[in-house]
Amino acid sequence: MAGDQKKKSRMAVLDVIRQSESIARIDVAQETGISQATVTTITAEMLREGLIETVPSKDVPKDSQRGRPRVDLKLRGAAHIVAGIKLSHNSASIAIVDFEGTVVAECTPDLGQSVFEPSELGDMLHATLSEVCETAGMTLSDLSAVGIGMAGVVDATRGFVYWSPLLNGPNIDLQTSLEARLQMPVLVDNDANLVAMAELYFGEGKGVSDFLVVTVESGVGMGVVIENKLYRGTRGCGGEFGHTKVQLDGALCRCGQRGCLEAYVADYALLREAFVVGDMVQGDKKVAELLQAAREGDLKSKTIVTRASRMFAMGLANLINIFDPELIILAGERMQMDHLYAEEVIASVRDAIVKIDRPPPKVVIHKWGDLMWARGAAAFAIDAVADIAIERLCENAD
């Protein structure tokens, strides 16, 4: 069997086992289309390597009440432990997760700074991860991999950060730098992609093959899932939504271009407008005040917020026209951005899409904390660990 095929079949078997709580060998064969004999060989290798384990069958078929007790296969949680990290402005969220996706420990340390040199970031992560591992009764060397999510434009295939507000320069090979410091595989991705991955593995996207995740924090992010896989684009920077243009020669964006969606929707966009009609305002608190004033009916505040919502709705409608997804998940942790998730926004999305004789895609709002983002980062690390484990299986099977 060619090496590629060997890897493909092992990946397929592991994927099917991962997707179910527990599953019989015969169902693995059924779902992968791989012969039962090959499934038996492959799962024997995986059992030997400790990647999976057997558990009593969850359903005993009616016609075989006796004979050898049937067993199912499931992932072995202890096979690997990984860390998932979401880096934010001044803080991080860290989840220590086992191979089954169970959270073993978590913390949200204050970082005390928001822009890093790559080496500073390595030192900080080394210290913080060592600490959280200790609280969980482990050491840093017990981790098999680290997954990191951060805002910016990232080529996740090589952990290369074209640009991020959290790094002090463009074009940084963060993966290489952090792997040297942490002495284990490090994966880096755009944070919205990792939210999409978290939704795919254990959120609203479970069982949905094509969906979009749109995140609103201080920027607007997007993760695109097509056929159960994150879509990354050719250069690794696909799924960019915040800097799509909603107005020719429009408002100035922090990226230096004009008319980006972010330049109408993000907190700094709201503050720019508030600056015109009120006092010189700055910071999160002022955004909260502005939004509160709008809710209370203040005309100027409402005028500001309404356009942000309408631009956001127009952007979402464009995404639906382009992708025709099954589902759009609006994910965010900032309750203050509620105006973007309002029923009238969703209604105006529906008004602006191409009308056909079938219901429009479902739009769900999924608010969650930074730890969910960290779980997404952990899922990315688990993927990488599974990949490495499969490679080793293939070598040993030679």
Place this chain on the structure above:
Amino acid sequence: MAGDQKKKSRMAVLDVIRQSESIARIDVAQETGISQATVTTITAEMLREGLIETVPSKDVPKDSQRGRPRVDLKLRGAAHIVAGIKLSHNSASIAIVDFEGTVVAECTPDLGQSVFEPSELGDMLHATLSEVCETAGMTLSDLSAVGIGMAGVVDATRGFVYWSPLLNGPNIDLQTSLEARLQMPVLVDNDANLVAMAELYFGEGKGVSDFLVVTVESGVGMGVVIENKLYRGTRGCGGEFGHTKVQLDGALCRCGQRGCLEAYVADYALLREAFVVGDMVQGDKKVAELLQAAREGDLKSKTIVTRASRMFAMGLANLINIFDPELIILAGERMQMDHLYAEEVIASVRDAIVKIDRPPPKVVIHKWGDLMWARGAAAFAIDAVADIAIERLCENAD
């Protein structure tokens, strides 16, 4: 072997053979990852059914100058003949194509009308196809399938037309209606999707796994290819580009909504503007005059045309941000839309995308006639015929 797996392996083998001019069995095994023994079994079935044929090997390996002469496998052109049809305003383009994709006959009949009842369309196609088959020394019953491309919103998986400017009503099950009249499988898709398919099989997209095709005729169409497959979306209406919004509360579009890209770029959009500054103008000829005047430096005409180009560039930049494709193909047959393909338009696309440390996607301009669109429709029909043939192989192999 499970039925699904049986089908998958046969599809994989046929796909590999289709993608190469001719190929040795051992290379089929290599590329599909299917064992040589299974490839031999499957290709024997296909030879028996007449789907493929053997030809002398194109390369004789140095170390085996004697023994049984090596043979390659290729598609057998005569296995199936299909028709591909592009329906346009008042006319159609028809290509009769064999299983290898070779054009056997072609014609571009005048239809004398631009809006049809489904039954009228069936009668017209029956007559026209009979005629073109006759000129090629065949009869209608020699065709294995018909593929049809038309502007509009189409769910190609079931040949259901939600809306098309060529039909006299919405929500028409065109596939069922035409299959009853033509007595063979009929496939219906949005025409831009079929251009994308033509580019994928025998155009600029050959060997490119992720690309977009944007077409400009009287509307703006798009076909999206992801991982060598046309992306259709959940309801079959994905890849809509012409009705994405480029301006909140913008210009009125023929679709009844405001701010659609088409409402700034299409011929009717140009005429709307010309109406303001000049005499009451109508029709293609007037568009040509307007564009010519702009080229000659007429200020008002230039003002009209420039905005159209800039809106088009903004739309393309948004697509690049969203998809990060390897390639964008601007395909069209109307030389008169040249202003949209101008170097300064492509340059302003590059200015409006997220900047990273790698070259932007390639943008190529591929002008071709309606017959190329018809070849795309034929490719769609060949896909369907191959699918049916594989189903039969699987049944016989039971």
